[in-house]
Amino acid sequence: MLPTKRKIFTPSLQDQRHQFVFDHVRQNKPRKVADLGCSGGSLLRRLRFLPDISLLVGVDVQGELLTSMKYELRPLPSDYLQPRVNQLRVELFQGSVTQKDSRLRGFDLVTSIELIEHLTLDDVERFSSSLFGYMSPQVAIVSTPNSEYNPLLPGLAGFRHKDHKFEWTRAEFRSWALKVCCDYGYEVEFTGVGRAPPGQQDQVGFCSQIAVFRRLREGDRCNVWPGNDAEDLPYTKVASIIYPSLRDSNHLRGFLLCELFSCAKTLMTGSFVSVPLKILWSWSPKISELCESLSHLRNLLMDQPKVTLSQDGSAVIVKLENQGQDEDEDADN
Structure with a gap:
C-alpha cells in the first residue's frame, strides 16, 4: 500500500x-x-x-x-x-x-x-x-x-x-x-x-x-x-x-412562477400586471428551452392560483400585492 x-x-x-x-x-x-x-x-x-x-x-x-x-x-x-x-x-x-x-x-x-x-x-x-x-x-x-x-x-x-x-x-x-x-x-x-x-x-x-x-x-x-x-x-x-429536474412538470411550474413574478416586477405599474406570454417566453433562455411552445407555457401556468389568463389567452395577469410575503411563504413551502 x-x-x-x-x-x-x-x-x-x-x-x-x-x-x-x-x-x-x-x-x-x-x-x-x-x-x-x-x-x-x-x-x-x-x-x-x-x-x-x-x-x-x-x-x-x-x-x-x-x-x-x-x-x-x-x-x-x-x-x-x-x-x-x-x-x-x-x-x-x-x-x-x-x-x-x-x-x-x-x-x-x-x-x-x-x-x-x-x-x-x-x-x-x-x-x-x-x-x-x-x-x-x-x-x-x-x-x-x-x-x-x-x-x-x-x-x-x-x-x-x-x-x-x-x-x-x-x-x-x-x-x-x-x-x-x-x-x-x-x-x-x-x-x-x-x-x-x-x-x-x-x-x-x-x-x-x-x-x-x-x-x-x-x-x-x-x-x-x-x-x-x-x-x-x-x-x-x-x-x-x-x-429533481426542471423536466419534471412540478419543478418546472415552480421555476416558471419565479420567472413570471421576476418579469412582472420589471413591468410593474400597479398591484396587477399583465405579462404577455411572448415577453415571458423571451425573458429567460431556460423558458424557451424547457417549454415546447407558447401554448405549452400557457398550459403550465393556467392552473396556478396566483396567475390569471387574459381573456384572449395571450397574457397572464399577476397580482403583486404583498408579493414579498408571498415569496417568503413559497420559499418555506
Whole structure:
C-alpha cells in the first residue's frame, strides 16, 4: 500500500485520476456514464454535478460499500432549491466486472480506475471481453499503477496494495491495451497522472498510467458480443436515485412562477400586471428551452392560483400585492 506518513502528490493521486475523468466528461459531455469498481463513490459524487449526464451508474462487488454510498448520493437541499435542467438518475449495482449485464450496454463512457490490478490475469481477460466486447461503450478510460514508478515511492516494498495481483510496466500495459484494440475494434491514447521528479519523467513515466479507448466504426469491429433477446441481469440493483429536474412538470411550474413574478416586477405599474406570454417566453433562455411552445407555457401556468389568463389567452395577469410575503411563504413551502 502506498505510504501515508507524508504526502507524495498534491493534489493526491486519486484526486488527479478523478480530475482527469471529470475534465474528460466536462469537455465531451457524455450522457450515460458508468464507473466500474466505484468503491466509496468519490468519483460518482464528483460527476453528479455535471449538467449533461442523464444516467450515472456505479458497479462494485462490495455490497456494504454501495449501501453506504446510496445515502451519500441522495440529492442535497440545494438540488431542490435549484433543480437541474436535465434529468439525472444514479444507479448502483452489486456485481463483478467480469460478468455481463445488459443494463450496462450502450454507454457513452465507462471508467475503470485502479481496478484491473485487483483481478487475476484470467479475470482480466474476462473483464476485457465484458467491457469492450459486451458493454462496448463509445469511450473507456482505464487506469492502473505503473510499476516502473515504484522505486520512487519511499518506504514501498512489493506492490502498492496487498490486494494487487500484479502491477504492469508501461510496456505491459501498452501490450494489453493494443490487444484490446485489435480484438474489439478500438483505438487508444496513453497518458497518466502523477508526474515523476524533474529529469525522470521519460525514464519512469507517470505514477498512474491511463489508457483512453475510443470505439471505431461499426464495420471495423470484431469479436463483439452479439445482442441477446433474453436479457442477462446478473447484477443486483442496490439503489436508484432520481434528482429533481426542471423536466419534471412540478419543478418546472415552480421555476416558471419565479420567472413570471421576476418579469412582472420589471413591468410593474400597479398591484396587477399583465405579462404577455411572448415577453415571458423571451425573458429567460431556460423558458424557451424547457417549454415546447407558447401554448405549452400557457398550459403550465393556467392552473396556478396566483396567475390569471387574459381573456384572449395571450397574457397572464399577476397580482403583486404583498408579493414579498408571498415569496417568503413559497420559499418555506
